[in-house]
Amino acid sequence: MIRVGQGFDVHQLTEGRPCIIGGVTIPYEKGLLGHSDADVLLHAITDAVLGALGLGDIGKHFPDTDEAFKDADSLKLLERVWELAKERGYKLGNADSTIIAQKPKMAPYIPQMAEIIARALEADLSQINVKATTTEQLGFTGRGEGIAAQSIVCLIKA
Numbered sequence: 308m309i310r311v312g313q314g315f316d317v318h319q320l321t322e323g324r325p326c327i328i329g330g331v332t333i334p335y336e337k338g339l340l341g342h343s344d345a346d347v348l349l350h351a352i353t354d355a356v357l358g359a360l361g362l363g364d365i366g367k368h369f370p371d372t373d374e375a376f377k378d379a380d381s382l383k384l385l386e387r388v389w390e391l392a393k394e395r396g397y398k399l400g401n402a403d404s405t406i407i408a409q410k411p412k413m414a415p416y417i418p419q420m421a422e423i424i425a426r427a428l429e430a431d432l433s434q435i436n437v438k439a440t441t442t443e444q445l446g447f448t449g450r451g452e453g454i455a456a457q458s459i460v461c462l463i464k465a
């Protein structure tokens with residue numbers, strides 16, 4: 308059986324926070340605001356996996372009202388959701404994601420992000436793709452007010 312899921316997330320850029328995207332801390336003058344470490348890319352992938360499983364969304368599993376998830380490492384949240392996929396007999400087909408950010412430049416960090424995501428989803432690097440785009444200075448991402456990410460995940464059960 309093949310199931311697909313998609314995920315989308317946005318976090319605000321603000322001073323005094325680390326800029327953690329795809330598990331990589333990117334040197335930048337601003338970082339992402341959230342209850343957790345606000346890793347917008349891992350949140351989109353987590354939601355895509357949950358979508359494929361038909362299990363709701365990240366906020367249902369890890370509520371932002373719960374102190375247990377304050378400053379949570381989003382990689383751990385993705386790993387916990389991946390356990391749910393494995394328990395149900397799924398393996399990753401592929402995961403494709405796009406980071407939508409005017410700045411900072413993501414390209415130098417994408418190979419490391421892909422390795423981190425592949426490890427979390429127990430997949431080969433060839434099954435993971437991460438892209439980045441600006442919005443040509445348009446909208447909230449274009450003004451540098453926030454960063455968005457979207458992901459699509461395909462899960463396969465033999």
Ligand SMILES: Nc1ccn([C@@H]2O[C@H](COP(=O)(O)O)[C@@H](O)[C@H]2O)c(=O)n1
Pocket residue numbers: 407408409410411412413414415438439440441442443
């Ligand atoms: N934050 C970003 C945005 C884009 N990139 C890379 O630049 C290429 C061109 O982006 P456009 O939005 O002008 O099409 C894009 O394909 C990415 O490779 C980036 O690294 N970081």
Ligand SMILES: C[C@@]1(CO)OP(=O)(O)OP(=O)(O)OC[C@H]1O
Pocket residue numbers: 316317340341342343344345346350365366367369370371372376377378379
């Ligand atoms: C991850 C959680 C939990 O710490 O908090 P945030 O970092 O605010 O992220 P969001 O994308 O709003 O999703 C769900 C949350 O419950």
